[in-house]
Amino acid sequence: MANMPQDVGKEAVRAKGWIGAHKWLILRRISQIGILAAFVAGPWFGLWIVKGNLASSLTLDTLPLTDPYILLQAMVSGVTPETAGILGAVIVLVFYALVGGRVYCSWVCPVNMVTDAAAWLRRKLGIRGSSHASRSTRYWVLALTLILPLITGGIVWELVNPVSIMFRGIVFSMGLAWVLVLAIFLFDLLVSRDGWCGHYCPVGAFYSLLSTRAIVRVSAVNREACDDCMDCFSVCPEPQVIKPALKGAAKGVGPVIQANQCTNCGRCIDVCAVDVFQFGNRYSNASKTGIKSGEEYSKHTV
Amino acid sequence: MAESDNSRKSINRRQFLTTTLKTACSVGIMGVGLGFYTQRANALPPMAIRPPGALPEEDFLGACIRCGLCARDCPYDILFLGQLGDDIPSGSPYFIARTGPCEMCEDIPCVKACPTNALDHSLTDIEKSRMGLAVVIDQENCIAFQGLRCEVCFNVCPLRDKAITLDLQHNRRSGKHALFIPVVHSDACTGCGLCEKACILEKAAIKVFPTNLAKGELGHHYRFGWKEKEKAGKALVTPDVKHQYNLPEGVRYDLQGEGLIIDKKPSDSPFSSNPLDTLNRKAEDKD
Numbered sequence: 001m002a003n004m005p006q007d008v009g010k011e012a013v014r015a016k017g018w019i020g021a022h023k024w025l026i027l028r029r030i031s032q033i034g035i036l037a038a039f040v041a042g043p044w045f046g047l048w049i050v051k052g053n054l055a056s057s058l059t060l061d062t063l064p065l066t067d068p069y070i071l072l073q074a075m076v077s078g079v080t081p082e083t084a085g086i087l088g089a090v091i092v093l094v095f096y097a098l099v100g101g102r103v104y105c106s107w108v109c110p111v112n113m114v115t116d117a118a119a120w121l122r123r124k125l126g127i128r129g130s131s132h133a134s135r136s137t138r139y140w141v142l143a144l145t146l147i148l149p150l151i152t153g154g155i156v157w158e159l160v161n162p163v164s165i166m167f168r169g170i171v172f173s174m175g176l177a178w179v180l181v182l183a184i185f186l187f188d189l190l191v192s193r194d195g196w197c198g199h200y201c202p203v204g205a206f207y208s209l210l211s212t213r214a215i216v217r218v219s220a221v222n223r224e225a226c227d228d229c230m231d232c233f234s235v236c237p238e239p240q241v242i243k244p245a246l247k248g249a250a251k252g253v254g255p256v257i258q259a260n261q262c263t264n265c266g267r268c269i270d271v272c273a274v275d276v277f278q279f280g281n282r283y284s285n286a287s288k289t290g291i292k293s294g295e296e297y298s299k300h301t302v
Numbered sequence: 303m304a305e306s307d308n309s310r311k312s313i314n315r316r317q318f319l320t321t322t323l324k325t326a327c328s329v330g331i332m333g334v335g336l337g338f339y340t341q342r343a344n345a346l347p348p349m350a351i352r353p354p355g356a357l358p359e360e361d362f363l364g365a366c367i368r369c370g371l372c373a374r375d376c377p378y379d380i381l382f383l384g385q386l387g388d389d390i391p392s393g394s395p396y397f398i399a400r401t402g403p404c405e406m407c408e409d410i411p412c413v414k415a416c417p418t419n420a421l422d423h424s425l426t427d428i429e430k431s432r433m434g435l436a437v438v439i440d441q442e443n444c445i446a447f448q449g450l451r452c453e454v455c456f457n458v459c460p461l462r463d464k465a466i467t468l469d470l471q472h473n474r475r476s477g478k479h480a481l482f483i484p485v486v487h488s489d490a491c492t493g494c495g496l497c498e499k500a501c502i503l504e505k506a507a508i509k510v511f512p513t514n515l516a517k518g519e520l521g522h523h524y525r526f527g528w529k530e531k532e533k534a535g536k537a538l539v540t541p542d543v544k545h546q547y548n549l550p551e552g553v554r555y556d557l558q559g560e561g562l563i564i565d566k567k568p569s570d571s572p573f574s575s576n577p578l579d580t581l582n583r584k585a586e587d588k589d
């Protein structure tokens with residue numbers, strides 16, 4: 001029997017305890033806040049662990065990290081970056097290509113805390129209704145942000161990118177950045193479920209493209225145990241990715257969540273009282289009944 | 303069965319096309335909006351000066367990824383990043399000369415920190431940087447123009463006597479003093495803003511502006527005769543034959559040089575230029 005969205009995770013808490021039912025969520029919050037803390041430790045307490053922001057940074061004066069998406073926008077507009085910039089982007093690219101691009105979304109991006117809060121409140125208040133934008137809109141926006149620098153010669157998206165503006169606001173100073181944060185919160189709460197991250201954010205879109213062959217993937221290893229409580233669907237920011245893996249056994253689809261929109265947040269693992277999901281890798285995807293991989297499945301159905 | 307399947311497919315295809323079109327259109331409109339917003343947002347306010355080595359503004363906005371590494375590595379903490387709500391393109395670095403001028407670090411750490419060459423790494427000599435150009439903009443309030451000795455801007459300039467000089471001029475007010483007029487030279491001024499910071503006025507009379515605002519530009523056909531003469535080593539036009547001017551006695555005209563030369567003062571007019579003389583004479587006449 002499907003649970004109400006308001007009651008998401010209650011069964012899991014009963015079965016595994018509060019910590020057990022929030023393990024990945026807690027780890028994620030530690031990661032997100034820890035990263036922010038590393039960046040603000042310098043300006044606030046003089047502890048210069050990391051300098052810069054998510055666009056580009058220097059850790060312990062040695063390790064350069066650069067956001068490949070922002071660097072790409074700069075390169076489209078016609079610059080040749082410094083070696084440190086390129087090296088930083090390559091390191092980031094390789095990392096996310098292995099662990100899943102949208103790990104950026106769930107473990108790093110500061111906006112995630114805002115949209116998660118909106119999604120939580122939305123469930124608690126039982127707000128329904130959603131806008132009709134397609135989830136592929138973000139790829140159009142992504143294309144737009146790479147075409148505009150070509151036409152205008154400037155990194156246009158970075159003038160308005162809430163991800164950059166919010167992070168920079170916290171690390172440098174806020175200005176009116178909070179207006180943008182509030183706007184996203186209200187949009188996700190009142191207008192569209194997972195509106196920003198799930199439909200428009202080109203950063204998430206870029207990182208999802210990056211993770212097409214990612215090794216770390218969530219797998220519905222124990223899918224026979226699924227009792228259709230629907231909690232994972234209620235809590236997942238990209239619920240469409242779950243169905244093939246969870247319900248595809250009859251069609252011979254493997255249990256690994258292949259879709260690159262999955263953020264590897266692990267909330268589905270937390271929230272499932274009967275422990276259907278686990279972190280695994282792309283390759284242990286043998287379906288017990290079968291033949292086809294999830295990708296083939298989606299090829300056949302789309 | 304097959305028919306209904308087909309029609310379902312074609313409905314799906316039509317639906318797919320409409321959604322795609324709708325999405326494409328709305329994203330297109332968003333693009334146009336963004337384009338206009340950029341136009342507006344890219345107009346940098348005149349008091350915001352870019353760090354040393356910054357590419358020309360249009361290129362800079364394409365190259366700077368707004369990481370703030372330059373700001374972090376500036377030992378004097380003068381660089382800020384534009385925030386949402388500022389007039390400065392959000393996230394891009396700038397400084398305000400009056401409150402925090404660039405101290406012209408010899409090793410230019412801000413440039414070294416930049417990962418994208420938005421601050422051009424080929425700049426290795428800070429004296430070659432051109433952040434802007436200082437302009438003595440308010441001659442009414444600059445006290446040097448009133449004949450008072452100030453010279454503060456001149457003295458603080460790291461390129462004193464090259465970027466800024468003092469031009470001695472006759473003080474027509476007192477008649478016997480000199481004016482020490484500060485003059486900025488664009489071939490040497492780095493635009494650091496140290497002079498603007500140091501100006502003793504309530505509001506600086508010397509200000510650093512982005513070079514494109516500070517500098518005028520001659521018509522491209524325009525040539526200065528004396529410069530051309532210097533270049534060519536001789537006058538470019540045949541000098542006039544010695545001219546006979548119909549001038550009063552004691553007055554000459556030097557065509558190539560000083561112009562009108564008065565060898566002897568013309569005879570005094572019946573009235574002295576000093577009104578006191580007239581008054582005194584009146585007093586004498588009474589006797």
Ligand code: SF4
Pocket residue numbers: 104105106109110111112115163196197198201202203204205
């Ligand atoms: S989709 Fe965008 S805003 Fe959302 S978490 Fe990912 S990067 Fe951040």
Ligand code: SF4
Pocket residue numbers: 218235236237238239241242257261262263264265266267268269
């Ligand atoms: S499928 Fe699971 S791990 Fe992936 S985004 Fe959804 S809740 Fe997170």
Ligand code: SF4
Pocket residue numbers: 353354375376377378379380381403404405406407410411412413428
């Ligand atoms: S030269 Fe020195 S003082 Fe000037 S902006 Fe760069 S780091 Fe700051």
Ligand code: SF4
Pocket residue numbers: 365366367368369370371372373393394395415416417418419420421
């Ligand atoms: S270091 Fe370079 S890219 Fe980063 S904010 Fe400064 S100018 Fe921009």
Ligand code: SF4
Pocket residue numbers: 435436458459460461462465466486490491492493494495496497498510
């Ligand atoms: S800005 Fe002022 S202090 Fe700096 S180089 Fe130019 S004249 Fe000198």
